[in-house]
Amino acid sequence: MKSALVRFLPLLLIALLWEIAPRIGLVSSLALPPLSAVLSAWVELLRDGELLTNGASSLYRAGVGLALAILVGAALGVSMAWWRPVNAFLSPLVELFYPMPKSALIPVTVLWLGFGDGSKILLIFLGCMLPVTIGAFNGARGSERVLIWSARSMGASRLRVLWDVVLPSAMPELLNGIRTAIALAFILLVSSELIVARQGFGYLIGFLGANGSYEGMFAVVLTVALIGFAADRLYQLLMQRVLQWRE
Amino acid sequence: MTAAPRQSFFSPRLVSHVGWGALRLLPIALLVVGWELLASSGLVTPFMLPKLSAVLQRIFDDALTGELFLNLGLTLYRALVGFAISVVGGILLGAGMARSVPIRWFFDPIISVGFPMPKIAFLPIMVLWLGFFDVSKIAMIVLDAIFPVVTATLAGLNSVERELIWSARNMGASERELLWQVMLPAALPQILTGLQVSLPLCLIVAVVAEMAMGGYGLGGAMNTASRFADSRGVFAGIVEIAAVGYCLIKLMSLIRRRLLLWHQEAEVMFSTS
Numbered sequence: 001m002k003s004a005l006v007r008f009l010p011l012l013l014i015a016l017l018w019e020i021a022p023r024i025g026l027v028s029s030l031a032l033p034p035l036s037a038v039l040s041a042w043v044e045l046l047r048d049g050e051l052l053t054n055g056a057s058s059l060y061r062a063g064v065g066l067a068l069a070i071l072v073g074a075a076l077g078v079s080m081a082w083w084r085p086v087n088a089f090l091s092p093l094v095e096l097f098y099p100m101p102k103s104a105l106i107p108v109t110v111l112w113l114g115f116g117d118g119s120k121i122l123l124i125f126l127g128c129m130l131p132v133t134i135g136a137f138n139g140a141r142g143s144e145r146v147l148i149w150s151a152r153s154m155g156a157s158r159l160r161v162l163w164d165v166v167l168p169s170a171m172p173e174l175l176n177g178i179r180t181a182i183a184l185a186f187i188l189l190v191s192s193e194l195i196v197a198r199q200g201f202g203y204l205i206g207f208l209g210a211n212g213s214y215e216g217m218f219a220v221v222l223t224v225a226l227i228g229f230a231a232d233r234l235y236q237l238l239m240q241r242v243l244q245w246r247e
Numbered sequence: 248m249t250a251a252p253r254q255s256f257f258s259p260r261l262v263s264h265v266g267w268g269a270l271r272l273l274p275i276a277l278l279v280v281g282w283e284l285l286a287s288s289g290l291v292t293p294f295m296l297p298k299l300s301a302v303l304q305r306i307f308d309d310a311l312t313g314e315l316f317l318n319l320g321l322t323l324y325r326a327l328v329g330f331a332i333s334v335v336g337g338i339l340l341g342a343g344m345a346r347s348v349p350i351r352w353f354f355d356p357i358i359s360v361g362f363p364m365p366k367i368a369f370l371p372i373m374v375l376w377l378g379f380f381d382v383s384k385i386a387m388i389v390l391d392a393i394f395p396v397v398t399a400t401l402a403g404l405n406s407v408e409r410e411l412i413w414s415a416r417n418m419g420a421s422e423r424e425l426l427w428q429v430m431l432p433a434a435l436p437q438i439l440t441g442l443q444v445s446l447p448l449c450l451i452v453a454v455v456a457e458m459a460m461g462g463y464g465l466g467g468a469m470n471t472a473s474r475f476a477d478s479r480g481v482f483a484g485i486v487e488i489a490a491v492g493y494c495l496i497k498l499m500s501l502i503r504r505r506l507l508l509w510h511q512e513a514e515v516m517f518s519t520s
Binding site: 006007008010011014031088089090091092093096097099100101102103104105106107108110111112183186187189190191194195201202205206209214217218220221224225226228229231232233 | 270271272273274275278294295352353354355356357360363364365366367368369370371372374375376447450451452453454455458459465466469470472473478481482484485488489491492493495496497
């Protein structure tokens with residue numbers, strides 16, 4: 001308890017500075033509303049439901065996009081590692097598209113699917129798929145030959161080996177790829193909502209900022225940042241659980 | 248040319264090398280042809296998917312008027328200045344955290360809470376504080392791209408072998424010499440991995456910031472094109488940004504290979520994240 005206090009004291013100090021600096025006029029309270037004002041704006045937003053409706057639509061988009069990216073990405077990566085022709089065909093494409101800054105896709109997805117959920121889901125799906133693919137590929141390719149051989153010699157079918165040997169040994173790298181994908185999903189979600197949307201956290205941030213209600217804007221920014229942080233931490237916990245069978 | 252034993256031009260190895268290269272280009276050629284055919288087939292409207300040839304024509308026209316180079320230059324300038332600041336700042340901060348307990352105490356929770364946050368959400372705050380111009384965009388890039396550099400530097404420095412440090416101390420290295428001549432070079436592979444994560448982030452954020460704020464730059468140009476429903480312009484932007492990203496990342500891995508000639512690391516095919 002005490003060590004945690006010492007550890008997180010710097011954050012507390014920053015919070016304190018945030019509260020005091022605008023109050024004593026060190027910075028304009030327009031540029032940085034005091035923390036207490038931001039918190040009360042947060043409660044306000046929560047009460048009138050703005051935060052919940054926009055948050056729900058943001059999380060829905062991120063969730064569906066990510067789920068699709070994980071399913072398709074993992075399937076692609078494992079097949080690339082398992083069937084050589086698939087690898088020969090897909091790896092040049094993966095190599096070509098992987099370095100592409102995914103945010104460039106924002107206007108295209110809007111062009112195709114409009115301003116609503118569809119364009120964000122497509123964007124997150126496309127943007128997050130490749131890190132998962134590469135994680136699955138590296139993991140599945142790295143599975144030990146000896147394990148595969150012994151499973152085969154004990155009479156397991158190829159599909160059986162894929163499911164029982166290759167997939168579990170691909171798990172750590174696959175899960176790491178998914179972690180990258182989660183971080184990317186939040187970046188893509190918020191930026192696409194900031195640029196074009198009629199709903200969602202990003203939209204709410206832009207809307208409040210444009211109306212000059214900066215306390216509210218800071219409150220939503222903080223909410224998004226904390227949700228991103230919490231998602232990563234929860235995922236790490238989950239990862240540890242899943243990988244417990246490894247020593 | 249020295250008198251080294253020359254390989255015949257048609258050596259089997261060379262042929263298989265060329266053949267393999269051609270095979271790798273095949274899927275990309277199929278993609279190009281597929282795009283062109285799909286766009287001319289009438290299954291999709293030119294608004295949804297303009298022909299690749301039309302998009303390339305558009306890029307060529309923009310290159311002739313000079314617009315392309317203006318936008319390209321601005322985006323690269325922002326991304327690379329942001330990257331440079333992140334690299335220098337991140338390595339300094341990481342080294343400071345590795346060497347000094349108070350610095351580490353202060354920044355450790357900030358880094359561990361800040362790294363997983365989607366910092367792009369701070370974009371409107373940056374605009375509020377620093378205005379619409381280059382400073383806010385570059386600050387946004389640094390805010391996003393510095394974290395991987397700091398954590399990689401810190402992890403790299405902390406995993407330097409003790410024996411290396413002990414022997415350097417034993418031979419009379421000062422603290423400064425120890426840091427610059429022993430620890431940082433030994434941590435270089437990990438630091439470079441951090442840079443390889445950071446560079447694509449710089450481009451992503453540069454493009455997003457330009458899209459959100461408008462004005463010149465590849466992202467700004469795409470945003471304008473999308474407002475005017477100019478889908479050729481949008482696709483031209485994608486091709487341009489993808490090309491820039493590809494070149495920068497290839498360049499970075501070339502630099503890595505050069506810098507680590509002395510290091511016995513196994514080259515990985517793809518680096519995740």
